[in-house]
Amino acid sequence: MSLPITGATVVAAVIGRPVRHSLSPLIHNAWLMAAGIDGAYVAFSPAEPRLAAFVDGLRGGGVVKGLNVTVPFKEQALALADDASARARRAGAANLLLFREDGRVLADNTDGAGLLGAFAAQAPRWRAADAPVTVLGAGGAARGAAAALLDAGAPEVRLINRSVGRAEALAAALDGPVRAFAWRDAAKAMAGAGALVNATTLGLAGGEPLRLELDPLPGSAVVMDMVYRPLPTPLLERARDRGHLIVDGLEMLIRQAAPSFEAFFDQAPPASVDVRALALAALETVP
Numbered sequence: 001m002s003l004p005i006t007g008a009t010v011v012a013a014v015i016g017r018p019v020r021h022s023l024s025p026l027i028h029n030a031w032l033m034a035a036g037i038d039g040a041y042v043a044f045s046p047a048e049p050r051l052a053a054f055v056d057g058l059r060g061g062g063v064v065k066g067l068n069v070t071v072p073f074k075e076q077a078l079a080l081a082d083d084a085s086a087r088a089r090r091a092g093a094a095n096l097l098l099f100r101e102d103g104r105v106l107a108d109n110t111d112g113a114g115l116l117g118a119f120a121a122q123a124p125r126w127r128a129a130d131a132p133v134t135v136l137g138a139g140g141a142a143r144g145a146a147a148a149l150l151d152a153g154a155p156e157v158r159l160i161n162r163s164v165g166r167a168e169a170l171a172a173a174l175d176g177p178v179r180a181f182a183w184r185d186a187a188k189a190m191a192g193a194g195a196l197v198n199a200t201t202l203g204l205a206g207g208e209p210l211r212l213e214l215d216p217l218p219g220s221a222v223v224m225d226m227v228y229r230p231l232p233t234p235l236l237e238r239a240r241d242r243g244h245l246i247v248d249g250l251e252m253l254i255r256q257a258a259p260s261f262e263a264f265f266d267q268a269p270p271a272s273v274d275v276r277a278l279a280l281a282a283l284e285t286v287p
């Protein structure tokens with residue numbers, strides 16, 4: 001069931017390639033329905049070389065109010081914007097583009113807020129400032145996570161990445177205590193950590209498994225996995241079996257969606273609908 005589309009319907013969208021399995025339309029449309037807002041949230045998959053023209057065509061906001069941006073467009077989206085929030089610049093990527101009436105395109109990034117929001121919801125006693133945080137990966141998600149963790153007061157962020165040079169470059173680009181490690185030095189990078197965050201694609205259903213010995217991680221460390229297909233991921237299952245508190249990527253997805261919704265539709269998402277339950281049901285249907 002959906003609200004009728006009218007001449008005044010406010011449209012927002014997610015763009016990505018591929019995008020058809022995105023949970024964002026489900027989440028935003030459930031919020032729209034529950035709030036009774038005359039809005040619609042759809043998904044677009046522009047051809048990669050056409051992204052600049054696509055974004056340009058949306059200037060003014062007369063077509064869509066704004067876009068969420070996912071893989072592989074986040075870095076390009078930042079570059080295409082006329083102005084960007086400090087957190088988007090620091091993350092080096094945008095997951096949100098807003099089309100102002102004056103024709104300007106504004107970039108923002110709510111992924112870091114989503115990550116910290118997920119920790120606050122599922123590991124409320126964890127504090128970034130208490131101990132170093134170990135992040136697996138050095139791609140866009142890792143960069144956003146590292147920036148948000150530093151801004152939240154993490155005393156050190158330790159990046160473990162297959163291409164160590166990429167992690168070193170990221171450590172140099174981020175202004176703060178960030179160190180790069182190779183996978184063979186993972187034990188060193190996990191010693192004394194207060195949290196472990198998987199920001200690689202490893203563990204994604206149908207993809208390569210994440211092979212990481214968790215023994216070196218302190219029992220008090222929280223384990224977070226940005227991957228949410230399947231849920232829980234094998235990493236989160238192993239961590240839970242070892243007694244770690246776990247934080248999942250679906251919670252991050254929902255928490256990053258909330259400020260986007262507010263930016264598109266000028267009000268906070270309604271609390272009356274359980275979008276997590278809806279998303280979990282959808283994940284069961286489409287693995």
Ligand SMILES: NC(=O)c1ccc[n+]([C@@H]2O[C@H](COP(=O)([O-])OP(=O)(O)OC[C@H]3O[C@@H](n4cnc5c(N)ncnc54)[C@H](OP(=O)(O)O)[C@@H]3O)[C@@H](O)[C@H]2O)c1
Pocket residue numbers: 071111114136137138139140141142161162163164166199200201202204208226227228249250252253254256
């Ligand atoms: N839950 C959420 O809300 C949320 C938000 C953002 C992202 N994510 C998820 O986070 C993950 C990473 O996204 P991204 O945008 O950062 O992707 P990305 O820029 O493509 O980076 C991928 C990362 O995974 C590593 N990797 C890939 N295959 C590997 C392998 N076989 N062995 C070791 N390392 C490997 C890469 O290492 P190299 O540098 O060595 O290639 C790189 O660090 C994705 O699964 C994405 O869906 C979730």
